[in-house]
Amino acid sequence: MIHTLDLSLLIERISAADTEEQRLIFNEPEIQQLEAGSLATLFEALPLDQRMELWRQLPLNDHVDVLTAMRADTREWVIQSLTSVELDLVLAKLDNLSLIEWADSLPEEIIDRAIDMLSKEDLELFDRANQYTDEQIGRYANPKVISLPQGISVKRARVLLERYGYHYPAPIYVVTRSKKFVGAINYQQLMEAETTEKLSALADTECPVLEDDTSLTEAVEAIEHSERFSLPIVDENYAIVGDIDLHLALELMRENYESTLMANAGMSEEDDLFAPIAKSARKRAIWLGINLVTAVLAAMTISLFEDVIAEVVALAILMPIVASMGGIAGSQTLTLMIRGMALNQVTAGNRMSLLRNECGIGFLNGVLWAVLIGIMAGLWFQSPVLGIVIAVGIVINIITAALFGVLIPVALDKLELDPALAGSVVLTTVTDVVGFFAFLGTAKLLLL
Known part of the structure; x- marks a missing residue:
C-alpha cells in the first residue's frame, strides 16, 4: 500500500515525466x-490532460469506487470526458449508495440514465434514501446489513451467516418478524454460545441506535462516543434502515472540516484543484465582487474623514493596524462560534452567556493591546494624543469584533444561510467600518 508521503513522491514523478514515461508509470x-x-487523490493532483490517460489504465471494476471517492468537480469532469460506451460501462456497475453521492453533482440526464440501469433492489433503496435531506443520516445509511430474527437458535444463525457470506467484523443485528430492531450480537459471543440458545437471549438490547432523521453532525458524534465500530439506524417505527460505520463517520467529519475551511474563502470543498480556468474564474468572481462591495463600504467610511487624514498623515500609516487587530479578534470568535454551532453546542439558552464571555475577552484583550500600541504609536510619532486615538480605536474595534463574532453567525443561521460561507465577509465589513469610524472619528475630535 502506498502511503501519503509515497503518493506525493509518485505525483512529483508523474509530473516530471513525458507522455510516454507517464503511460509506463x-x-x-x-x-x-x-x-x-488514493487513486482519487492521485487523479485530483494531475492536470486535466493526464487524467484520462490514467483512467484508461484502471480496471473496469475499480471505476465506480474511484469516481465515488473523488470530489464532485473532478468526478463530473471525468464523466463528461467519457464516450457514450464508456459511460454506459461505468453506470452499469453503479449501486444505490454511489448514485446517492453522485446525484447532487451530475446533470439530470446522466442520473436518469444511471437509474434506468439500477437493479430493482438498488432502485428501491435509492428511492428510500431520497426521502431524506442531505443533512439527515438516513440518506447515507448502509442498507445492506445482516439482520437475524430474534426467535431463531444460535445453530440456525450460524447457518444463515455462512449462507450470507458473513465477513467479520460486520455487525449482526437482531430484529422481530416486523423488522423492528431488538439489539446487536457480538460475533465471538455467537460462536461460543450454546447452539440451542435463542438470539433474543444473547442480543445486546442496550446497543445505542440512531433515528433516521438525525443530523449528520449528531450521528458522527454518537458513533465517536459509543466505542463501537458501527451503529444501527432506525425509522419512526423502530424498523432498521441500515447502519453507519466509523469509515463513513470519518468521511463525513473530513467533508465538514473541508467545507468550513473552503467556505472561509468563498469556495466549496468539491472544487477541483485543476478545474477549467473559465469555470473556476466564474465561481471565484462572485466572491471577489462581494468583497469589492465590502471594501467600498470601508472606503466610504474613510472618505468621511479626508480632512483629518490630510492634516495628520500618520493616521493613514496606523489605519491598517486598527483594521487588522479587529479582523483577527473577530475571526477568532467567529471560528469558535461556527465550531460550536456545528457541534450543536450553541443554543438559545447559552447564547447570552457566550456573548458576555466573548465581550469580556474582547475588553481585556482590547485594553491590553490598546495600551501597548498606543504607547508605541505615541513614541513613534512623538504625539501622546495620537497614541490615545489609536488606543481608543483598537479597544472599540476588538470589543465590536467579539460582539458581532457571536451575533453574525446566529443571525445567518436564523436566515438559513451558511455562517461558515458568509460570516467572514460580513464580519470583515463590520470590523473595517467600525474600526475606521472609531479611529478617525476620535482623531477628528482630539487632533483638529
Missing part, C-alpha cells in the same frame, strides 16, 4: 494496487 503494479481513495 500508470501501468506499474503499485499504481494498479492503490485503493480507491
Whole structure:
C-alpha cells in the first residue's frame, strides 16, 4: 500500500515525466494496487490532460469506487470526458449508495440514465434514501446489513451467516418478524454460545441506535462516543434502515472540516484543484465582487474623514493596524462560534452567556493591546494624543469584533444561510467600518 508521503513522491514523478514515461508509470503494479481513495487523490493532483490517460489504465471494476471517492468537480469532469460506451460501462456497475453521492453533482440526464440501469433492489433503496435531506443520516445509511430474527437458535444463525457470506467484523443485528430492531450480537459471543440458545437471549438490547432523521453532525458524534465500530439506524417505527460505520463517520467529519475551511474563502470543498480556468474564474468572481462591495463600504467610511487624514498623515500609516487587530479578534470568535454551532453546542439558552464571555475577552484583550500600541504609536510619532486615538480605536474595534463574532453567525443561521460561507465577509465589513469610524472619528475630535 502506498502511503501519503509515497503518493506525493509518485505525483512529483508523474509530473516530471513525458507522455510516454507517464503511460509506463500508470501501468506499474503499485499504481494498479492503490485503493480507491488514493487513486482519487492521485487523479485530483494531475492536470486535466493526464487524467484520462490514467483512467484508461484502471480496471473496469475499480471505476465506480474511484469516481465515488473523488470530489464532485473532478468526478463530473471525468464523466463528461467519457464516450457514450464508456459511460454506459461505468453506470452499469453503479449501486444505490454511489448514485446517492453522485446525484447532487451530475446533470439530470446522466442520473436518469444511471437509474434506468439500477437493479430493482438498488432502485428501491435509492428511492428510500431520497426521502431524506442531505443533512439527515438516513440518506447515507448502509442498507445492506445482516439482520437475524430474534426467535431463531444460535445453530440456525450460524447457518444463515455462512449462507450470507458473513465477513467479520460486520455487525449482526437482531430484529422481530416486523423488522423492528431488538439489539446487536457480538460475533465471538455467537460462536461460543450454546447452539440451542435463542438470539433474543444473547442480543445486546442496550446497543445505542440512531433515528433516521438525525443530523449528520449528531450521528458522527454518537458513533465517536459509543466505542463501537458501527451503529444501527432506525425509522419512526423502530424498523432498521441500515447502519453507519466509523469509515463513513470519518468521511463525513473530513467533508465538514473541508467545507468550513473552503467556505472561509468563498469556495466549496468539491472544487477541483485543476478545474477549467473559465469555470473556476466564474465561481471565484462572485466572491471577489462581494468583497469589492465590502471594501467600498470601508472606503466610504474613510472618505468621511479626508480632512483629518490630510492634516495628520500618520493616521493613514496606523489605519491598517486598527483594521487588522479587529479582523483577527473577530475571526477568532467567529471560528469558535461556527465550531460550536456545528457541534450543536450553541443554543438559545447559552447564547447570552457566550456573548458576555466573548465581550469580556474582547475588553481585556482590547485594553491590553490598546495600551501597548498606543504607547508605541505615541513614541513613534512623538504625539501622546495620537497614541490615545489609536488606543481608543483598537479597544472599540476588538470589543465590536467579539460582539458581532457571536451575533453574525446566529443571525445567518436564523436566515438559513451558511455562517461558515458568509460570516467572514460580513464580519470583515463590520470590523473595517467600525474600526475606521472609531479611529478617525476620535482623531477628528482630539487632533483638529
